[in-house]
Amino acid sequence: MKHSNIFVFIETVGKEAHHVSWELIAKAKELSKKLEGSEVWGVLLGDEHEKIIKEAFARGADKVLYVKNSELNEYINYKYKAALVDMVRKYKPEIFLIGATLEGRELAGMVATELETGLTADCTGLDIIPEKEYLAMTRPTFGGNLMATIFCPEHQPQMATVRPGVMKAIEPDYSKTGETIVENYEMPALEKLLEVIERIPIENVSNLQFAPVVVAGGNGVGGPEGFKMLKKLADLLGGEVGASRAAVKKGWIDYEYQVGQTGKTIRPIVYFACGISGAIQHTVGIKESEIIVAINKDEEAPIFKIADIGIVGDLHKIVPALIEYIEKRLKSGVKQ
Ligand SMILES: Cc1cc2nc3c(=O)[nH]c(=O)nc-3n(C[C@H](O)[C@H](O)[C@H](O)COP(=O)(O)OP(=O)(O)OC[C@H]3O[C@@H](n4cnc5c(N)ncnc54)[C@H](O)[C@@H]3O)c2cc1C
Numbered sequence: 001m002k003h004s005n006i007f008v009f010i011e012t013v014g015k016e017a018h019h020v021s022w023e024l025i026a027k028a029k030e031l032s033k034k035l036e037g038s039e040v041w042g043v044l045l046g047d048e049h050e051k052i053i054k055e056a057f058a059r060g061a062d063k064v065l066y067v068k069n070s071e072l073n074e075y076i077n078y079k080y081k082a083a084l085v086d087m088v089r090k091y092k093p094e095i096f097l098i099g100a101t102l103e104g105r106e107l108a109g110m111v112a113t114e115l116e117t118g119l120t121a122d123c124t125g126l127d128i129i130p131e132k133e134y135l136a137m138t139r140p141t142f143g144g145n146l147m148a149t150i151f152c153p154e155h156q157p158q159m160a161t162v163r164p165g166v167m168k169a170i171e172p173d174y175s176k177t178g179e180t181i182v183e184n185y186e187m188p189a190l191e192k193l194l195e196v197i198e199r200i201p202i203e204n205v206s207n208l209q210f211a212p213v214v215v216a217g218g219n220g221v222g223g224p225e226g227f228k229m230l231k232k233l234a235d236l237l238g239g240e241v242g243a244s245r246a247a248v249k250k251g252w253i254d255y256e257y258q259v260g261q262t263g264k265t266i267r268p269i270v271y272f273a274c275g276i277s278g279a280i281q282h283t284v285g286i287k288e289s290e291i292i293v294a295i296n297k298d299e300e301a302p303i304f305k306i307a308d309i310g311i312v313g314d315l316h317k318i319v320p321a322l323i324e325y326i327e328k329r330l331k332s333g334v335k336q
Pocket of ligand 1: 276295296
């Protein structure tokens with residue numbers, strides 16, 4: 001069976017691409033191997049993104065659909081929707097993947113309703129069902145207690161948004177190239193639905209999703225002071241702090257740092273869970289970490305079931321001891 005293509009929306013942040021776009025291209029590449037004759041197309045909007053095109057090929061895209069119009073350089077939902085809907089109608093992809101960022105979620109809903117097709121939001125797994133050859137979209141539901149696998153067999157494109165950090169991007173290989181399809185896009189006459197008056201930068205933008213080490217704290221940290229201690233350990237290890245929802249709810253740390261189902265999904269090399277019980281809604285966000293270190297005074301805490309290294313004890317004694325040990329090692333010339 002000859003298949004049509006997989007569209008991956010390349011989200012831009014200024015002149016860079018959002019990392020989730022590369023995660024999705026890598027996943028789409030895997031899926032396209034199971035759909036004979038299909039290709040992965042990165043869909044890029046705007047007219048100043050030549051650099052991103054090169055990276056898209058390096059990250060595994062077969063083609064880039066470059067929808068050129070200067071009005072698309074910044075995200076305006078109804079303009080983006082118009083352009084994407086027109087491109088889907090013209091090129092008829094079989095699957096359309098979008099990152100579940102704030103913008104991506106809004107956009108995917110608008111595009112899917114206009115195209116009258118199905119959309120599964122916030123997927124954590126994507127696969128192709130071998131005989132049927134349609135997309136199996138898996139996402140947590142009912143507060144993370146149930147995983148639902150959803151199909152959209154009769155409408156196209158089959159659309160899904162995927163959370164940043166869930167799929168793994170491939171390392172760029174700049175020797176790879178591909179074909180760029182340039183669409184000089186003429187914006188249709190649209191009623192002005194939205195105007196951006198000002199952009200206010202978010203303070204405290206964390207690097208949580210890309211940090212190699214995350215030192216996270218929960219209820220057991222006991223207050224904002226405890227997070228300063230965790231930050232110290234994170235800084236020593238070249239990492240970032242994270243938090244459970246319990247700590248965020250208490251106002252000890254910003255939501256920006258929340259890890260889990262309603263926070264961020266991360267895959268660091270080392271994850272420290274300090275005073276975190278290990279509720280499913282938390283652990284869904286960390287299960288791809290390479291090494292999980294749990295520090296908890298309750299040896300029955302569920303976090304120990306998924307931890308690679310478990311330390312039973314008071315984090316207010318253990319974390320300072322770790323800091324002291326690492327500082328000593330660093331002073332004696334050991335690299336981070
Ligand atoms: C729809 C929904 C979505 C949710 N989304 C998220 C989410 O995105 N992220 C998230 O984290 N949670 C989420 N939750 C909440 C989740 O169910 C848990 O309530 C939460 O993760 C608990 O946080 P915690 O582990 O910090 O606190 P607790 O469960 O209170 O655990 C604190 C732990 O600290 C230990 N401790 C206490 N003092 C010390 C000490 N001095 N030294 C060492 N250990 C100590 C205790 O033994 C305990 O195990 C969600 C819940 C729902 C219903």
